[in-house]
Amino acid sequence: MVFDRSKEEEVIEVGTTAESAADQSMAGRLGFRPGQVVQEFGYDDDVDDELRLAVEDLTGNEMVDEDNQEVVDAAVYWWRDGDGDLVDSLMDALTNLAEGGVVWLLTPKSGRPGHVEPAEIEDAAPTAGLHATSTISACSDWTGTRLASPRNGRK
Numbered sequence: 001m002v003f004d005r006s007k008e009e010e011v012i013e014v015g016t017t018a019e020s021a022a023d024q025s026m027a028g029r030l031g032f033r034p035g036q037v038v039q040e041f042g043y044d045d046d047v048d049d050e051l052r053l054a055v056e057d058l059t060g061n062e063m064v065d066e067d068n069q070e071v072v073d074a075a076v077y078w079w080r081d082g083d084g085d086l087v088d089s090l091m092d093a094l095t096n097l098a099e100g101g102v103v104w105l106l107t108p109k110s111g112r113p114g115h116v117e118p119a120e121i122e123d124a125a126p127t128a129g130l131h132a133t134s135t136i137s138a139c140s141d142w143t144g145t146r147l148a149s150p151r152n153g154r155k
Contacts, residue, residue: 102146134146
């Protein structure tokens with residue numbers, strides 16, 4: 001058997017800590033994949049920086065801000081009670097969203113300042129042309145509701 005040393009130069013880097021693996025699983029639970037471009041709305045000092053960094057680490061791209069005009073694969077919207085009209089905001093999130101892209105609406109968990117009642121999301125999403133497909137605990141203080149466009153071709 002011949003050992004080819006040229007193959008030794010090919011190194012695959014893998015996360016070295018349990019913490020980085022946990023961070024990536026947060027973003028992975030939201031369905032993000034390497035190479036995706038994610039637009040972020042509603043950034044403020046109360047957002048979960050660990051989740052933000054996990055999304056950027058997993059996708060390999062910094063999240064683009066709400067002023068971005070390019071097409072994006074997904075949107076993350078940090079939304080709090082009192083932020084304005086949810087329907088209008090969801091429509092803004094759809095402006096640059098590629099076909100098949102999703103919006104993750106992140107709202108403070110129950111009992112935390114700015115909590116949004118699920119009924120408000122359920123009412124606003126269809127008006128914006130979206131429907132909620134799942135809701136998960138995105139991180140310690142935020143609940144994530146996945147909003148997607150109804151599939152075309154369904155009758």
